[in-house]
Amino acid sequence: MCVGIMADPSCSPGPDDENIARNGDVYPSSENIEGAARKVIDGNKDTDYRSGSCFETSYEKPAWWVLDLKESYKIDTIIVVNRGDCCAERLMGAEVRVAESLLSTSTRCGTITDVRSPQITLCCDGMVGRYITIIITGRKENLTLCEVEVYGVSVNDRTVCE
Template sequence: MSKHILGHFLNLLLPGQRCEVEVYAAPPGRALSQLLYNLALKQKAVQSSTSGSVGTAGKAVDRYRDANYQSGSCTLTNVQSDPWWRVDLVNVYTIGTVMITNRQELENGLDGAEIWIGNSTTFSNPKSIRCAVISHISKGQVFYFPCNSMKGRYVTVFLPGSAKVLSLCEVEVYYGQMTAFMSGCF
């Protein structure tokens, strides 16, 4: 059973343990459970191409954060110019945060990728808004991108450039305004 606690600091001491810690905060008057629903989970996803039969677009919304491509939980496009991946949230939502899990085998694979939110399947539509540019996500790690309450039905990850491969192990999309802090296991 989880409890809602107000405060400014979190101290966690686990002697001999080195694990991931995630802390979420909801705005006053909002239930945290409303914010933690992954809008992308099991929704229809498509990508610009698929390399082989394993790296299909739906692997990024299957709820498994496994960052090892060989486990069958990551997407993979062919080598191409400007590869992209997109999820259809079915309805228009106010998106607070997009979370991406990078592949274990590709340290710099997502560097320069862009996260777009909009109501058109064409992310370059003038009404689509760029939420973030990924500067770097370490291999096998998860990173949160605040989208400042952008509204949209489609979330697209676009990797500009020639001879690129786009591989995502999980993409999670959260409603509303959410603050999330995370530290990985070492």
């Protein structure tokens, strides 16, 4: 078995795939409650902001959140869990980017164009990167995230899978 290799061509993670975001570090553009940005990778997908499982930046331009995976991965899937109790439209137009370093040019995995469902799945097709950025550009907004999951395989993994 090869943990981290996506078997489903639709890019949905399989039952044995590991959410590599859980061990990362996070850096927000701003933080209303110290340490709250870490809630986005705690494994709790509750979409009710009042339950305390979501994170929100200040009302700013641009509003962003960065995840450092601590090593480079071939990223197959990023799942963004939006707020479900209200304000889902705030995430509309947010870009999800992948980069090798904080100073390198990032590549867009996708743009959030549909917020009807709180869980948004983006297929990154093996993009290589260490940093995942979710950013709202072009307008002043609060960036609200309830969970982010990342699935892929380490570029350092030399395992041959059959």
